[in-house]
Amino acid sequence: MLTQLILAVGLAMAVSAMCSLLESVLYSVPLSRIELLSQQRPYLGKTLKKLKQNIHRPITAILTLNTIANTAGAAVAGAAAAVVFGEQHLVWFFAAFTLSILLFSEILPKVLGVTYCKTLAPWITLPLHWLVKLLAPVVWLIQGATHFLGGGPGKKTLISAQEVAAFAAIGQESGAIDAQEVKVITNILELRHQRVREVMTPRTVTFTLDAGLNVGQAQKFAQKWNYHSRVPVYEGETDNITGIVLLKDILLRAATDQNQVRLRDLMQPAHFVPESAPLTRILLDFFELRSHLFVVVDEYGGFTGVISLEDVLEEIVGREIIDESDQAKDMRELAKKNVKT
Template identity: 30%
Template sequence: MEDASIGSLLILLGFLILLSAFFSSSETSMMSLNRYRLRHLVNNKHRAATKASLLLERPDRLIGVILIGNNFVNILASAIATVIAVRLWGDAGIAIATGALTLIILVFAEVTPKTLAALHPERIAFPASFVLTPLLKVMYPLVWAVNSITNGLLRLLRIKAADTNGDHLSTEELRTLVNEAGALLPKRHQSMLLGVLQLNDVSVNDIMIPRNEVEGIDLEHDLDTILEQLSKTSHTRLPIYHGDINKVVGILHMRNLAQLIQQGKVTRESILQVAHDPYFVPESTPLQTQLLNFQKKSRRIGIVVDEYGDVEGVVTLEDILEEIVGELSEENSDLAEDIHPQDDGSYFIDGGAYVRDINRVLNWDLPTDGPKTLNGLITETLESLPDANVCLEIYNYRVETLQIQDKCIQTARILRINNPS
């Protein structure tokens, strides 16, 4: 090195700084790659992505080869810079070389390339993978030795270098990812994905048709009354029972009834014969589980029961699908009739409207961990049924009862408070 000219040393120094920038940018770009996009590219046989993915399978080896190369070129660059500075300025050149080289490496070999790599990881990482892969093979003995020492230290801390499960997403993390997809995901698809992710947070009793709204066939009625009810119903499946909904004996499909009508054999006994056995569902069953159970048992309707076996209501496959895709038909969407916007920004809402439906339609956040209906929410907050109309606040909402009848709040006015006191 003493025989080399200053010009050649400067050229070599510049080359080493470029190598240092390469290693620095490679490290940042490799660690900044979107793992899910990388897997997608690998599945599509993208050559550079495949090489990068193989390198990232053992991040300890990847970091090892990068840092060995980076430290080697930085130390060599420091030695060359010192030789140049001593030749030019004597002993004072050591301090000058130290300060100047620190600034040059910091700006041109660290901050700038790493920032560029963080902004455009694929543009840096994919070409770099073609250099790092053979370099890892050449330097493998040294990398193995360094990794053996570092992995030994990590084992003392009970950390395994081969554990790379950090890419797994929880449900909440996946929900955040979908919410932040923005323009990359159509609003409709985003809403459906969020609906699927929320299925396990919602139970059957949150979406069931309550027993007082269930339309069924009472076999103790006379046959003419039963036939008239069947002729007017809009449902394709109806529970049939003896006297009380708690005594459900089957589920009648209207298709089977049509066959009886064609044969002229419509009797209570024949209706019972063509009905399917009732399928009972615990009220606390998560919707995700119930959706799979419907599929497994080839059912579309279930009778919801509480812990004592009493019927609480009915849940259908359509109800669960509506949680994912929204209302499937206008006939089943009665919420528009329950919510009436007013000029002052408030809403007249039917007391029987479900709190979850109100939140979904108005983008509100009324509490849903208690009563399911607005009437239940108000009476629980008051801890009694009011004798006259009252005004109260529930979280950030001012609620005024407008009509109380038959021991229920029939209508209430609700105004969202933007700046609650």
């Protein structure tokens, strides 16, 4: 009977400790570690990511096994202890048993799991995966009951934009990243809330050219070309933007004495974007279309301004991007002044 008591206590504590370790590692392992594991060991990384994304399933399996182990272990150990120590000493046995479970099967494994979650993550992935499969009927039953009672897990993002910003701030405090890097991260997160109309160059200060002009005539605007490498071209009315002409194409034709070539023959197709579009979408469009300048239109299709890739990048870095050809720190403000004068 003493052997039965030792086995019951040992097995209950071991299973409970394993459950505590699995739970703490699963909760504590960061997504960055999971992504790194996916690159190094794709199968383990993919499996762990799936467990993390549907965390209610492995947690249900862990709690189920832990409850079974503690309940069965206490029942078997209690019966054996009554024979070995006598019923009059059962209260002392259960006090010692409960304290041992608390210390060695709850607190210690969870502390170890949180502390060494990155190291232990690859080792707990497959056992946890098979535990979920083994207890799948129980997990399904409990989830069904929870959903029926209105407490379903629902869809939830593993990490929010606010948490990313908080992690960046923590990284700055620890010295892992500097203030400028934190600013860039924060600005990137804010892009989805910013609209094209907030950063575009308005139509009133946008330099445009008539598509009917030839290269020779376009060169008469040399002072304007000092501020622009790409210019919207209109046909007839200034609202009717039909394309974009590049300064390099005009200079190339001028250098080869092709001054009679019309701008409409040199222009490239213009890409139109709504002024209400978020900057995140516009940034992707710039890269996908391999373009540097978009024409901005309102809800009625009217020309309201232009936005450049540089405008979006300036919002990310939080400062004006100045190259050797710029004559002022803020070229948009300079354009406004030139229009007034």
